Amino acid sequence: MPQADNASLTVSIWRGGQDGNFETYSVPNRQNQTVLDVVTHVQRHIDPTLSYRFACRVGMCGSCGMTVNGRPRWTCRTHVSKVAKDGKLQIAPLSNLPVIKDLAADMQPFFEKWQKAGGVFEPSKSRAEPVEPIRPNEPQRIAADEGIECINCGVCYAGCDTVRWNDDYLGPAALNRAWTLMNDRRDSAQKPRLAAVAANGGCHACHTHQSCQEYCPQSLNPTGSISLLKRLATKAYLKGELKP
Amino acid sequence: MNVRLYIWQRGTAALMAPLVLIHLAVMFYATRQGLTAHDILGRTRGSIAWAMFYGTFVVAAAIHASIGIRNILVEWLPVRDRAAAFLSSGLGILLILLGARAVFAVVFA
Numbered sequence: 001m002p003q004a005d006n007a008s009l010t011v012s013i014w015r016g017g018q019d020g021n022f023e024t025y026s027v028p029n030r031q032n033q034t035v036l037d038v039v040t041h042v043q044r045h046i047d048p049t050l051s052y053r054f055a056c057r058v059g060m061c062g063s064c065g066m067t068v069n070g071r072p073r074w075t076c077r078t079h080v081s082k083v084a085k086d087g088k089l090q091i092a093p094l095s096n097l098p099v100i101k102d103l104a105a106d107m108q109p110f111f112e113k114w115q116k117a118g119g120v121f122e123p124s125k126s127r128a129e130p131v132e133p134i135r136p137n138e139p140q141r142i143a144a145d146e147g148i149e150c151i152n153c154g155v156c157y158a159g160c161d162t163v164r165w166n167d168d169y170l171g172p173a174a175l176n177r178a179w180t181l182m183n184d185r186r187d188s189a190q191k192p193r194l195a196a197v198a199a200n201g202g203c204h205a206c207h208t209h210q211s212c213q214e215y216c217p218q219s220l221n222p223t224g225s226i227s228l229l230k231r232l233a234t235k236a237y238l239k240g241e242l243k244p
Numbered sequence: 245m246n247v248r249l250y251i252w253q254r255g256t257a258a259l260m261a262p263l264v265l266i267h268l269a270v271m272f273y274a275t276r277q278g279l280t281a282h283d284i285l286g287r288t289r290g291s292i293a294w295a296m297f298y299g300t301f302v303v304a305a306a307i308h309a310s311i312g313i314r315n316i317l318v319e320w321l322p323v324r325d326r327a328a329a330f331l332s333s334g335l336g337i338l339l340i341l342l343g344a345r346a347v348f349a350v351v352f353a
Contacts, residue, residue, distance in 0.1 A: 162319070165318075165319035165320065166319050168318075198246060199246050200245065202245075202247075204245040204246060204249070205245045205315075234247060234250065237247045237251060244246040244247050244248045
Protein backbone atom coordinates (compact mmCIF):
# COMPACT_ATOMS: atom_id res chain seq x y z
CA MET A 1 0.00 0.00 0.00
CA PRO A 2 1.48 3.44 -0.87
CA GLN A 3 2.60 5.64 1.99
CA ALA A 4 1.34 9.20 2.39
CA ASP A 5 3.67 12.21 2.51
CA ASN A 6 4.26 12.09 6.26
CA ALA A 7 5.86 8.70 6.81
CA SER A 8 4.31 7.96 10.19
CA LEU A 9 1.43 8.74 12.49
CA THR A 10 1.76 9.31 16.22
CA VAL A 11 -1.05 7.33 17.79
CA SER A 12 -2.02 7.50 21.48
CA ILE A 13 -4.09 4.50 22.48
CA TRP A 14 -5.86 3.89 25.78
CA ARG A 15 -4.32 0.89 27.53
CA GLY A 16 -5.72 -0.89 30.57
CA GLY A 17 -9.08 -0.67 32.29
CA GLN A 18 -10.97 2.27 33.76
CA ASP A 19 -7.78 3.49 35.49
CA GLY A 20 -5.53 2.96 32.49
CA ASN A 21 -3.56 5.54 30.54
CA PHE A 22 -2.60 6.48 26.99
CA GLU A 23 0.43 4.87 25.38
CA THR A 24 1.96 6.23 22.22
CA TYR A 25 2.84 4.24 19.10
CA SER A 26 4.31 5.15 15.75
CA VAL A 27 2.29 3.72 12.86
CA PRO A 28 2.97 3.98 9.09
CA ASN A 29 0.87 6.73 7.57
CA ARG A 30 -0.75 5.09 4.55
CA GLN A 31 -3.18 6.49 2.04
CA ASN A 32 -6.85 5.65 2.52
CA GLN A 33 -6.35 3.84 5.81
CA THR A 34 -9.06 3.89 8.41
CA VAL A 35 -8.72 4.34 12.17
CA LEU A 36 -9.56 0.64 12.54
CA ASP A 37 -6.65 -0.16 10.19
CA VAL A 38 -4.35 1.82 12.50
CA VAL A 39 -5.54 -0.07 15.58
CA THR A 40 -5.16 -3.38 13.73
CA HIS A 41 -1.61 -2.43 12.70
CA VAL A 42 -0.67 -1.76 16.34
CA GLN A 43 -2.06 -5.13 17.45
CA ARG A 44 -0.55 -7.17 14.63
CA HIS A 45 2.86 -5.50 14.37
CA ILE A 46 3.62 -3.70 17.65
CA ASP A 47 1.70 -5.09 20.64
CA PRO A 48 -0.43 -8.24 20.26
CA THR A 49 -1.95 -7.71 23.73
CA LEU A 50 -3.99 -4.72 22.52
CA SER A 51 -7.71 -5.49 22.89
CA TYR A 52 -10.36 -3.97 20.65
CA ARG A 53 -13.60 -5.03 19.01
CA PHE A 54 -14.62 -5.24 15.37
CA ALA A 55 -16.42 -7.64 13.04
CA CYS A 56 -17.66 -6.60 9.60
CA ARG A 57 -15.25 -3.71 8.77
CA VAL A 58 -17.85 -2.22 6.42
CA GLY A 59 -20.11 -0.19 8.72
CA MET A 60 -22.84 -2.75 9.27
CA CYS A 61 -22.22 -4.52 12.57
CA GLY A 62 -21.69 -1.56 14.92
CA SER A 63 -18.84 -3.23 16.85
CA CYS A 64 -15.93 -0.88 16.29
CA GLY A 65 -17.11 2.31 17.99
CA MET A 66 -14.27 4.20 19.69
CA THR A 67 -13.45 7.73 20.76
CA VAL A 68 -11.17 9.28 18.15
CA ASN A 69 -9.56 12.62 18.99
CA GLY A 70 -12.28 13.16 21.62
CA ARG A 71 -15.25 12.34 19.40
CA PRO A 72 -17.17 9.03 19.24
CA ARG A 73 -16.93 7.43 15.79
CA TRP A 74 -17.29 4.15 13.93
CA THR A 75 -13.64 3.46 13.25
CA CYS A 76 -14.01 1.13 10.24
CA ARG A 77 -15.53 3.93 8.16
CA THR A 78 -13.45 6.78 9.54
CA HIS A 79 -10.51 7.73 7.34
CA VAL A 80 -7.41 8.80 9.20
CA SER A 81 -6.85 11.64 6.73
CA LYS A 82 -10.15 13.21 7.83
CA VAL A 83 -9.58 13.08 11.59
CA ALA A 84 -5.81 13.17 12.26
CA LYS A 85 -4.54 16.49 13.56
CA ASP A 86 -0.90 17.23 12.64
CA GLY A 87 -0.27 13.53 12.11
CA LYS A 88 -1.62 12.66 15.57
CA LEU A 89 -4.46 10.42 16.63
CA GLN A 90 -5.81 9.76 20.11
CA ILE A 91 -7.95 6.62 20.34
CA ALA A 92 -9.92 5.67 23.46
CA PRO A 93 -12.84 3.36 24.23
CA LEU A 94 -16.39 4.73 23.93
CA SER A 95 -17.34 7.10 26.76
CA ASN A 96 -20.24 6.61 29.19
CA LEU A 97 -19.55 2.86 29.35
CA PRO A 98 -17.29 0.81 31.64
CA VAL A 99 -13.93 -0.09 30.12
CA ILE A 100 -13.22 -3.83 29.89
CA LYS A 101 -9.68 -3.44 28.58
CA ASP A 102 -7.91 -1.08 26.20
CA LEU A 103 -10.37 -0.08 23.46
CA ALA A 104 -13.11 -2.57 24.36
CA ALA A 105 -15.96 -0.88 26.24
CA ASP A 106 -18.53 -2.96 28.10
CA MET A 107 -21.76 -2.62 26.09
CA GLN A 108 -23.89 -4.36 28.73
CA PRO A 109 -25.47 -1.18 30.21
CA PHE A 110 -26.25 0.00 26.67
CA PHE A 111 -28.15 -3.16 25.77
CA GLU A 112 -29.79 -3.47 29.19
CA LYS A 113 -31.29 -0.01 28.69
CA TRP A 114 -32.26 -0.98 25.15
CA GLN A 115 -34.33 -3.80 26.64
CA LYS A 116 -35.64 -1.62 29.48
CA ALA A 117 -37.00 0.78 26.83
CA GLY A 118 -39.00 -2.11 25.35
CA GLY A 119 -36.63 -2.48 22.43
CA VAL A 120 -37.62 -6.08 21.79
CA PHE A 121 -40.31 -6.77 19.19
CA GLU A 122 -43.28 -8.55 20.76
CA PRO A 123 -45.29 -10.30 18.06
CA SER A 124 -49.07 -10.09 18.11
CA LYS A 125 -49.53 -13.20 15.94
CA SER A 126 -48.20 -16.72 15.99
CA ARG A 127 -46.03 -18.13 13.22
CA ALA A 128 -49.00 -20.22 12.05
CA GLU A 129 -50.84 -17.05 11.00
CA PRO A 130 -50.07 -15.23 7.74
CA VAL A 131 -47.57 -12.36 7.81
CA GLU A 132 -49.34 -9.03 8.07
CA PRO A 133 -48.58 -6.91 5.00
CA ILE A 134 -47.26 -3.42 5.71
CA ARG A 135 -47.16 -1.08 2.73
CA PRO A 136 -44.08 1.15 2.37
CA ASN A 137 -46.26 4.26 1.99
CA GLU A 138 -48.16 3.84 5.26
CA PRO A 139 -47.54 6.86 7.54
CA GLN A 140 -46.41 4.67 10.45
CA ARG A 141 -44.02 2.74 8.21
CA ILE A 142 -42.59 6.02 6.89
CA ALA A 143 -42.14 7.23 10.50
CA ALA A 144 -40.37 3.99 11.47
CA ASP A 145 -38.15 4.19 8.37
CA GLU A 146 -36.60 7.38 9.72
CA GLY A 147 -34.95 5.52 12.58
CA ILE A 148 -34.79 1.90 11.55
CA GLU A 149 -31.22 1.77 10.21
CA CYS A 150 -29.63 1.95 13.68
CA ILE A 151 -26.71 -0.50 13.98
CA ASN A 152 -26.40 -0.20 17.79
CA CYS A 153 -22.81 0.98 17.62
CA GLY A 154 -23.25 3.03 20.83
CA VAL A 155 -21.75 6.18 19.28
CA CYS A 156 -24.83 8.26 20.19
CA TYR A 157 -24.82 6.84 23.73
CA ALA A 158 -21.14 7.73 24.15
CA GLY A 159 -21.68 11.26 22.86
CA CYS A 160 -24.82 12.04 24.89
CA ASP A 161 -24.49 14.61 27.72
CA THR A 162 -27.67 13.40 29.41
CA VAL A 163 -26.35 9.81 29.54
CA ARG A 164 -23.20 11.17 31.20
CA TRP A 165 -25.18 13.15 33.78
CA ASN A 166 -28.09 10.82 34.51
CA ASP A 167 -27.37 7.14 35.24
CA ASP A 168 -31.02 6.22 34.69
CA TYR A 169 -31.36 7.83 31.25
CA LEU A 170 -32.13 5.17 28.65
CA GLY A 171 -30.15 6.92 25.92
CA PRO A 172 -30.76 7.89 22.29
CA ALA A 173 -30.40 4.46 20.65
CA ALA A 174 -32.83 2.69 23.01
CA LEU A 175 -35.41 5.45 22.70
CA ASN A 176 -35.01 5.60 18.92
CA ARG A 177 -35.60 1.85 18.80
CA ALA A 178 -38.69 2.24 21.01
CA TRP A 179 -40.03 4.89 18.63
CA THR A 180 -39.64 2.60 15.61
CA LEU A 181 -41.53 -0.17 17.44
CA MET A 182 -44.29 2.23 18.51
CA ASN A 183 -44.91 2.59 14.78
CA ASP A 184 -45.07 -1.15 14.14
CA ARG A 185 -48.70 -2.28 14.29
CA ARG A 186 -47.64 -5.94 14.35
CA ASP A 187 -46.17 -5.35 17.82
CA SER A 188 -48.26 -6.18 20.89
CA ALA A 189 -46.27 -4.36 23.59
CA GLN A 190 -47.09 -0.73 22.77
CA LYS A 191 -48.62 0.11 26.16
CA PRO A 192 -45.84 -1.22 28.44
CA ARG A 193 -43.24 0.26 26.07
CA LEU A 194 -44.83 3.71 26.24
CA ALA A 195 -44.98 3.42 30.04
CA ALA A 196 -41.27 2.47 30.10
CA VAL A 197 -40.16 5.43 27.99
CA ALA A 198 -42.41 7.87 29.89
CA ALA A 199 -40.98 6.94 33.31
CA ASN A 200 -38.03 8.59 35.08
CA GLY A 201 -34.96 8.35 32.87
CA GLY A 202 -37.09 8.00 29.74
CA CYS A 203 -37.67 10.28 26.77
CA HIS A 204 -38.59 13.31 28.91
CA ALA A 205 -35.09 13.38 30.39
CA CYS A 206 -33.64 14.31 26.97
CA HIS A 207 -32.30 17.89 26.81
CA THR A 208 -32.49 18.03 23.00
CA HIS A 209 -28.77 18.83 22.68
CA GLN A 210 -28.82 16.84 19.41
CA SER A 211 -25.33 15.36 19.92
CA CYS A 212 -26.76 11.98 18.91
CA GLN A 213 -27.87 13.40 15.59
CA GLU A 214 -24.51 15.10 15.13
CA TYR A 215 -22.50 11.93 15.86
CA CYS A 216 -24.72 9.18 14.39
CA PRO A 217 -22.66 7.48 11.67
CA GLN A 218 -25.89 6.43 9.95
CA SER A 219 -27.12 10.05 9.87
CA LEU A 220 -30.19 9.15 11.93
CA ASN A 221 -31.93 11.67 14.16
CA PRO A 222 -32.63 10.04 17.54
CA THR A 223 -33.49 13.46 19.00
CA GLY A 224 -36.37 13.63 16.52
CA SER A 225 -37.57 10.16 17.52
CA ILE A 226 -37.34 11.12 21.20
CA SER A 227 -39.35 14.31 20.69
CA LEU A 228 -42.06 12.30 18.91
CA LEU A 229 -42.06 9.81 21.81
CA LYS A 230 -42.50 12.76 24.19
CA ARG A 231 -45.52 13.88 22.20
CA LEU A 232 -46.99 10.38 22.12
CA ALA A 233 -46.49 9.87 25.88
CA THR A 234 -47.83 13.33 26.72
CA LYS A 235 -51.02 12.72 24.72
CA ALA A 236 -51.50 9.31 26.34
CA TYR A 237 -51.00 10.78 29.82
CA LEU A 238 -53.47 13.59 29.21
CA LYS A 239 -56.02 11.04 28.01
CA GLY A 240 -55.48 9.05 31.22
CA GLU A 241 -54.00 6.07 29.35
CA LEU A 242 -50.63 6.33 31.09
CA LYS A 243 -49.76 6.35 34.79
CA PRO A 244 -46.08 7.13 35.49
CA MET B 245 -38.06 13.54 34.70
CA ASN B 246 -41.14 11.62 33.76
CA VAL B 247 -44.20 12.50 31.71
CA ARG B 248 -46.12 13.93 34.68
CA LEU B 249 -43.31 16.26 35.76
CA TYR B 250 -42.72 17.17 32.09
CA ILE B 251 -46.32 18.30 31.65
CA TRP B 252 -46.30 20.29 34.88
CA GLN B 253 -43.05 22.01 33.97
CA ARG B 254 -44.07 22.83 30.38
CA GLY B 255 -47.57 23.79 31.51
CA THR B 256 -46.31 26.23 34.17
CA ALA B 257 -43.82 27.64 31.63
CA ALA B 258 -46.67 28.30 29.18
CA LEU B 259 -48.69 29.91 31.97
CA MET B 260 -45.80 32.11 33.09
CA ALA B 261 -44.88 33.37 29.61
CA PRO B 262 -47.72 35.96 29.42
CA LEU B 263 -47.45 36.66 33.18
CA VAL B 264 -43.75 37.58 32.77
CA LEU B 265 -44.60 39.95 29.91
CA ILE B 266 -47.33 41.64 31.96
CA HIS B 267 -45.01 41.84 34.97
CA LEU B 268 -42.28 43.48 32.86
CA ALA B 269 -44.79 45.91 31.33
CA VAL B 270 -45.99 46.87 34.82
CA MET B 271 -42.40 47.44 35.99
CA PHE B 272 -41.65 49.67 32.99
CA TYR B 273 -44.88 51.56 33.51
CA ALA B 274 -44.20 52.10 37.22
CA THR B 275 -40.66 53.39 36.69
CA ARG B 276 -41.49 55.54 33.63
CA GLN B 277 -44.43 57.16 35.42
CA GLY B 278 -42.24 57.73 38.45
CA LEU B 279 -44.66 55.94 40.77
CA THR B 280 -43.59 55.87 44.40
CA ALA B 281 -43.97 52.86 46.64
CA HIS B 282 -46.94 54.62 48.18
CA ASP B 283 -48.56 55.05 44.74
CA ILE B 284 -48.02 51.40 43.89
CA LEU B 285 -49.36 50.12 47.19
CA GLY B 286 -52.35 52.41 46.68
CA ARG B 287 -53.16 50.52 43.50
CA THR B 288 -52.45 47.01 44.78
CA ARG B 289 -54.00 47.11 48.28
CA GLY B 290 -57.34 45.38 48.36
CA SER B 291 -57.08 44.42 44.69
CA ILE B 292 -58.29 40.88 44.15
CA ALA B 293 -57.07 41.10 40.52
CA TRP B 294 -53.44 41.74 41.56
CA ALA B 295 -53.71 39.10 44.27
CA MET B 296 -54.87 36.57 41.68
CA PHE B 297 -52.23 37.67 39.16
CA TYR B 298 -49.22 37.46 41.49
CA GLY B 299 -50.67 34.52 43.43
CA THR B 300 -50.87 32.51 40.19
CA PHE B 301 -47.37 33.69 39.27
CA VAL B 302 -45.94 32.54 42.61
CA VAL B 303 -47.51 29.08 42.44
CA ALA B 304 -46.48 28.55 38.79
CA ALA B 305 -42.91 29.72 39.47
CA ALA B 306 -42.59 27.49 42.54
CA ILE B 307 -43.75 24.39 40.64
CA HIS B 308 -41.63 25.19 37.57
CA ALA B 309 -38.48 25.97 39.53
CA SER B 310 -38.72 22.98 41.86
CA ILE B 311 -39.05 20.54 38.94
CA GLY B 312 -36.07 22.17 37.23
CA ILE B 313 -34.00 22.03 40.42
CA ARG B 314 -34.97 18.37 40.83
CA ASN B 315 -33.50 17.61 37.40
CA ILE B 316 -30.34 19.57 38.13
CA LEU B 317 -29.87 17.71 41.43
CA VAL B 318 -30.29 14.32 39.71
CA GLU B 319 -27.86 15.23 36.93
CA TRP B 320 -25.18 17.15 38.80
CA LEU B 321 -25.07 15.72 42.30
CA PRO B 322 -24.79 12.12 43.49
CA VAL B 323 -28.41 12.03 44.73
CA ARG B 324 -31.12 9.60 43.73
CA ASP B 325 -34.63 10.47 42.56
CA ARG B 326 -36.23 10.23 45.99
CA ALA B 327 -33.72 12.55 47.69
CA ALA B 328 -33.89 15.00 44.77
CA ALA B 329 -37.70 14.98 44.95
CA PHE B 330 -37.57 15.65 48.71
CA LEU B 331 -35.10 18.54 48.40
CA SER B 332 -36.82 20.15 45.42
CA SER B 333 -40.25 19.85 47.07
CA GLY B 334 -38.78 21.68 50.06
CA LEU B 335 -37.56 24.44 47.75
CA GLY B 336 -40.99 24.64 46.09
CA ILE B 337 -42.73 25.06 49.46
CA LEU B 338 -40.19 27.72 50.46
CA LEU B 339 -40.82 29.64 47.21
CA ILE B 340 -44.59 29.49 47.77
CA LEU B 341 -44.23 30.75 51.34
CA LEU B 342 -41.91 33.61 50.36
CA GLY B 343 -44.08 34.51 47.36
CA ALA B 344 -47.30 34.33 49.36
CA ARG B 345 -45.74 36.60 52.00
CA ALA B 346 -44.85 39.14 49.29
CA VAL B 347 -48.31 39.00 47.72
CA PHE B 348 -49.91 39.38 51.13
CA ALA B 349 -47.69 42.38 51.85
CA VAL B 350 -48.67 44.32 48.72
CA VAL B 351 -52.34 43.36 48.63
CA PHE B 352 -53.62 42.81 52.17
CA ALA B 353 -51.17 44.41 54.61
